[in-house]
Amino acid sequence: MLNLQGYGQGLLAGTLLTVEAALASLLVAVALGALGALAKTSHSVVARAVAEFYTTVIRGVPDLVLMLLIFFGGQILVNSIAESLGYEDYIDVSAFMAGVLTIGFVYGAYMTETFRGAILAVPPGQLEAAQAFGMSRWQVFREVLLPQTVRYALPGFGNNWLVLLKTTALLSVIGLADLLFLAGKAAGSTRMPFTFYLAAALIYLVLTALSTMLLGWAERRAERPYRRAGHGS
Amino acid sequence: MDLSIIRDSLGLYLQGLWTTIWMVAVAVLVGLALSIPLSVARTSKNPLLNWPVWAYTYFFRGTPLLIQLFLIYYGLGQFPVVQNSVLWPLLKEAWFCAVLAFALNTAAYTTEILRGAIEVTPTGEIEAAKAAGMSPLLMLRRIVLPSAFRRAIPAYGNEVIFMLHGSAVASVVTIIDLTGAARLVQSRYYAPFEAFITAGLFYLAITFGLIWLFRGLEHRLHAHLRRPVA
Numbered sequence: 001m002l003n004l005q006g007y008g009q010g011l012l013a014g015t016l017l018t019v020e021a022a023l024a025s026l027l028v029a030v031a032l033g034a035l036g037a038l039a040k041t042s043h044s045v046v047a048r049a050v051a052e053f054y055t056t057v058i059r060g061v062p063d064l065v066l067m068l069l070i071f072f073g074g075q076i077l078v079n080s081i082a083e084s085l086g087y088e089d090y091i092d093v094s095a096f097m098a099g100v101l102t103i104g105f106v107y108g109a110y111m112t113e114t115f116r117g118a119i120l121a122v123p124p125g126q127l128e129a130a131q132a133f134g135m136s137r138w139q140v141f142r143e144v145l146l147p148q149t150v151r152y153a154l155p156g157f158g159n160n161w162l163v164l165l166k167t168t169a170l171l172s173v174i175g176l177a178d179l180l181f182l183a184g185k186a187a188g189s190t191r192m193p194f195t196f197y198l199a200a201a202l203i204y205l206v207l208t209a210l211s212t213m214l215l216g217w218a219e220r221r222a223e224r225p226y227r228r229a230g231h232g233s
Numbered sequence: 234m235d236l237s238i239i240r241d242s243l244g245l246y247l248q249g250l251w252t253t254i255w256m257v258a259v260a261v262l263v264g265l266a267l268s269i270p271l272s273v274a275r276t277s278k279n280p281l282l283n284w285p286v287w288a289y290t291y292f293f294r295g296t297p298l299l300i301q302l303f304l305i306y307y308g309l310g311q312f313p314v315v316q317n318s319v320l321w322p323l324l325k326e327a328w329f330c331a332v333l334a335f336a337l338n339t340a341a342y343t344t345e346i347l348r349g350a351i352e353v354t355p356t357g358e359i360e361a362a363k364a365a366g367m368s369p370l371l372m373l374r375r376i377v378l379p380s381a382f383r384r385a386i387p388a389y390g391n392e393v394i395f396m397l398h399g400s401a402v403a404s405v406v407t408i409i410d411l412t413g414a415a416r417l418v419q420s421r422y423y424a425p426f427e428a429f430i431t432a433g434l435f436y437l438a439i440t441f442g443l444i445w446l447f448r449g450l451e452h453r454l455h456a457h458l459r460r461p462v463a
């Protein structure tokens with residue numbers, strides 16, 4: 001295998017940070033996606049317009065540009081707000097924060113579209129039937145809409161996660177000591193760039209392969225209640 | 234917002250815009266050309282044809298584009314064979330490595346898009362071609378590929394837009410593309426909002442242009458499927 005010249009430990013630490021950043025971004029993305037999807041399917045014209053603007057603009061601009069905007073611009077914005085509130089010290093926006101917020105913000109737009117499609121895939125007759133049955137709005141949401149939305153959203157969700165995971169490589173550009181950043185450091189000091197970038201690439205490959213396996217398992221599980229009799233397995 | 238910064242840097246942005254456009258255009262065209270034979274090999278029943286292509290698309294779709302770019306731009310120089318080869322004058326140039334990485338990346342995605350489109354070719358079309366006495370190659374050229382292209386257009390349009398956005402990483406290896414121009418403006422004036430929002434608007438405009446272009450293309454290529462106006 002690859003001879004990592006004792007830098008293997010460092011790469012693992014970087015991998016851990018990459019995974020942490022990816023999971024934190026996913027959390028932000030899912031929250032924004034749920035909010036966006038509810039706004040897009042709501043009756044409020046304002047909510048729909050705001051969500052439409054959000055998804056259109058975000059999906060039309062490269063994530064690296066948005067990341068640099070939030071990393072550098074967020075610094076100024078946070079400090080000018082703090083100053084106007086009478087706070088004197090300089091606040092440092094960390095690369096981790098800026099990165100996670102940006103990636104979460106960007107993939108929130110993709111999640112919005114995925115979740116919206118999943119909500120619309122639930123037959124309206126079921127919701128009407130549930131209402132006619134005397135269920136409260138919360139019950140309709142909890143018992144009828146949500147479980148099926150999860151099932152319909154899973155394939156799109158999985159795709160978004162795989163793209164999000166690969167996007168975390170951009171975090172090294174704003175100076176986060178993630179997997180790619182540490183691979184670059186090791187590449188520089190050993191003069192073996194191919195070896196270390198290949199190692200980083202293979203680690204990403206393992207992460208995507210693991211994700212695909214987990215997602216496949218989750219999809220099969222979510223299908224379980226809807227399986228018809230007589231199909232075996 | 235200080236608009237004078239944007240006005241003073243407009244030339245730089247236009248230069249970056251041009252760099253982004255030609256790099257993406259070349260990468261997308263080369264990638265498309267590569268993906269046609271690759272997708273045919275990928276749908277072949279012969280494992281010697283099918284497997285290598287599978288491994289290629291698996292690697293390029295499973296790893297970040299930025300790492301692929303680093304592997305080519307920084308990585309290849311590790312090997313004396315490469316440094317002594319006739320290709321070295323090209324491989325030490327950032328622009329060449331970027332276009333190469335982009336082309337290989339988009340070729341992998343396009344191969345899988347075309348594979349999907351080829352696999353769902355209606356059986357009737359193939360049977361008709363066989364009944365008409367077409368050789369496998371002729372059938373591929375006249376029936377399977379044109380029919381697959383038509384089905385692949387919407388997904389392919391998305392891929393081109395992803396490539397446009399992915400190309401922003403060129404700025405990490407010193408290229409002054411649109412993002413590179415914005416980073417230069419940011420470092421010169423320390424004006425992140427002006428610098429990056431301007432670049433973002435340019436990208437948004439190209440994205441809308443591409444969406445419009447592919448809609449038009451789809452409309453044309455699907456002309457035979459449209460209902461006649463009553």
